[in-house]
Amino acid sequence: MWTYDRKLQYPVKIKTPNHNLASIIISQLGGPDGELAASMRYLNQRYSMPYGEVTGILTDVGTEELAHLEMVGAILYQLTRDLSPDEIAGTPFATYFVDHTVGVYPVSASGQKARVTYDNIIRLCDDPDVLDPIRYLREREIVHYQRFGDALRIATDHMNEKNFYAINPSYDQ
Amino acid sequence: MTNRRFAPAFSGNDQASLTRRLQAIDFAIQDTVLYLDAYPDDADALDYYRSLIEARAGLLAARSKEMPLTVYDNTGTDWDWVKAPWPWQPEAN
Ligand SMILES: [Fe+2]
Numbered sequence: 729m730w731t732y733d734r735k736l737q738y739p740v741k742i743k744t745p746n747h748n749l750a751s752i753i754i755s756q757l758g759g760p761d762g763e764l765a766a767s768m769r770y771l772n773q774r775y776s777m778p779y780g781e782v783t784g785i786l787t788d789v790g791t792e793e794l795a796h797l798e799m800v801g802a803i804l805y806q807l808t809r810d811l812s813p814d815e816i817a818g819t820p821f822a823t824y825f826v827d828h829t830v831g832v833y834p835v836s837a838s839g840q841k842a843r844v845t846y847d848n849i850i851r852l853c854d855d856p857d858v859l860d861p862i863r864y865l866r867e868r869e870i871v872h873y874q875r876f877g878d879a880l881r882i883a884t885d886h887m888n889e890k891n892f893y894a895i896n897p898s899y900d901q
Numbered sequence: 902m903t904n905r906r907f908a909p910a911f912s913g914n915d916q917a918s919l920t921r922r923l924q925a926i927d928f929a930i931q932d933t934v935l936y937l938d939a940y941p942d943d944a945d946a947l948d949y950y951r952s953l954i955e956a957r958a959g960l961l962a963a964r965s966k967e968m969p970l971t972v973y974d975n976t977g978t979d980w981d982w983v984k985a986p987w988p989w990q991p992e993a994n
Contacts, residue, residue, distance in 0.1 A: 802989030
């Protein structure tokens with residue numbers, strides 16, 4: 729269980745957008761040695777760890793890496809926030825822009841993939857002690873998917889407002 | 902770790918200042934927590950940890966009035982949780 733703190737671990741306040749810099753930093757987000765990989769590695773190493781101190785460190789460092797992930801996200805966001813699609817086109821950052829600014833569908837879809845993965849686990853698993861929490865997690869994915877549906881509806885409601893990317897007619901004529 | 906004391910480097914009671922003050926003390930706590938994970942029997946470090954937690958309580962209450970820190974802190978009459986600025990926005994830092 730985690731609780732979100734509505735603050736960065738360390739302030740990020742970037743005045744000048746710079747997509748080239750962003751394209752260099754982005755590997756720290758989801759790259760093979762990025763913050764996300766680090767967090768997952770530490771947090772997943774905890775379970776069979778026999779030493780409480782190390783379990784504590786893995787837990788607390790793994791959690792802190794998530795704070796770092798958010799800081800990298802903030803850095804990337806602030807580095808690219810005022811760039812127009814024209815300014816981004818032709819830069820190394822263009823592919824990231826394409827992947828991450830299309831709206832809530834991809835997020836929603838990843839929840840669906842997680843749910844399908846739980847479906848497969850449930851098919852392969854016959855231990856009720858395992859199935860029970862797995863079913864709970866699968867239920868949560870469904871709830872998340874429902875909330876993403878709500879998010880999509882909210883996004884759609886705002887579609888005619890300025891600066892909304894998904895299928896804003898002013899961009900896709 | 903012997904007889905350390907946390908010396909606040911920031912002041913002010915607006916939302917940004919309170920956030921900065923909380924970031925500072927939470928960083929001290931995080932560092933102390935990682936140290937205590939590795940050295941759980943260090944009595945001085947534990948004393949320091951307790952003093953930090955005590956100092957944090959008042960700060961958390963003050964910051965929560967401006968903007969909840971967690972979903973457990975939305976103490977105002979409105980659902981401030983969804984209000985800007987968000988942590989990654991420059992205005993929040
Ligand atoms: Fe990190």
